[in-house]
Amino acid sequence: MDPGSKEFRRDFVRSLVGADLESGKHARIVTRFPPEPNGYLHVGHAKSICLNFGIALETGGQCNMRFDDTNPEKESDEYVRSILEDVRWLGFEWGGGPYYASDYFETIFAAACELVEKGLAYVDEQTADEIRAARGTLTEAGSGSKWRERPASESLIRLDEMRAGALPDGACVLRARIDMASPNINLRDPSLLRIRRATHHRTGDQWCVYPMYDFAHPISDALEGITHSICTLEFEDHRPLYDWVVANVTLPSRPRQIEFARLELTHTILSKRKLLELVKEGHVAGWDDPRMPTLAGMRRRGVPPEALRDFCERVGVAKANSVVDMALLEHCVRENLNLEAPRYMGVLRPLKVVIENYPEDGEEWLPARNNPEDPSAGTREVPFARELWIERDDFRIEPGKKFWRLAVGREVRLRWAYFITCTRVEVDPATGEPVLVRCTYDPSTRGGDSPDGRKVKATLHWVSVRHAGTAEVRLYDRLFSDMSPGDDWRERLNADSLEVLQDCPVEPALAQIEKGARVQLERVGYFCVDARDSRVGRPALNRIVGLKGAATQT
């Protein structure tokens, strides 16, 4: 793609990148996706992944997969594995690597020495509390540490002791000497290195001094030749510090940081802390619960990665914090699945129908299109017999004006089969609910069309009682009833976010479907055959998303 083209410059980040390419500032673009391996990836990360990998793909550059693993106490190998799996699932590949900030610890330490030698950093022996107290406030300047002016040689010795493990945790910290009176608090002599005796998931006990994000990130970027370091808005006022490091440390390149607004979605929460609480408190079944906005959850739910990528393209990239409507994600999923998902018939809440003029032990297999949107998907055969299951919602004892499905005296079509007319209904005297619907069929309408051209208003899905397989159906819905759950999200959990239906009759072909398959249950919605809980002959179907205005209305 031509980076100068209007098509490429869809958003302000791509515009900046395109300009740098056109001006010749960079011959090749290198971006990076730098998660900290301390949690699972969610949709918000997907936006960043699509942006960074997308730009690399579109410009013929590269995007490095890099772990920002500078805080051993919170990070683990389990997270790096899940993150790599999620990125791969989303559909992206990285050339070299994956890279790790921890691979640069030696270089970062050398950079620390360089800064000290230049008089741009010093080892501060105040306690964390003292440092905090001296930092000042939003409106008052901070004051310099008594160690601020100590000779470089002295700091260098301390620095070596820090690295050698001669000093206890918290004994001192390396600080940049910038400006204690800066209105930007990030510039009031920020900490660069701290002592932490913790086993790192990759470097083990090799180090007891670890760099802070603000120190490690620009150096990591520069070492990898990153041209554009794209991050979220909250790092905007860290940019002066990022630039300070890049300018004052001897580095092979000068990356540029660009910030964009992170994604937020209605009806869910995306903060790592809240997601963790959701899991820990048992509101969901785990990180990959299909209701979770995590990539693992969405994958389990059955969201196609293509749909998720499409969604990320559609939300756009800008600097205004915004909350995207969940409906957009659902739209992307439907649009993808409408073309891709083979159709089957299955009944969620069964009601028995007897075709009284159909032979007692009669049976016939009728051809059905697998996907009306895609002729190449072919056809399959569906068994028809005298006793059928239909959806309870498709029958009404007292049909309203707007209800045009089955009722006594009404004629409807059974998908791919026959026209049937309801003659009477048997009702449970206790509840008043219909328990059996009696109908007659018109043999001349075999296949679903009437030779005399008469029309029916409704087409119902159905399953032969005798031939039915059974499935467990999990109806997933939005995790929160409220558009923006906020901090009292616990009170806004959607009590109906999961409804499990056992023994739902499904057509034989569906009972045999392979795990992981995504299908459409006609007139009901899109489902994914759960990879974990399905058994041969008894699939567990996760609802990905319902059909628009599904068959459960008046």
Next chain:
RNA sequence: UGGGGUGUGGCCAAAUUGGUAAGGCACCUGACUCUGAAUCAGGGGAUUGUAGGUUCGAGUCCUACCACCCCAGCCA
């Protein structure tokens, strides 16, 4: 309160050097239809945060104000 950002229809989001508000989602209507889906065709909705100013003309320039977000970790 200091600093850094952002404010365009319900939700996102465009708008070359100021020239008289794209598009998508959502919603509504009609057509079509063997999925009340899809598809197709229409439609409603914006005094572009507010108030002034410059200009023949401002979302775009100037001034003031308001609202919201981020920052005082030895987290990222």
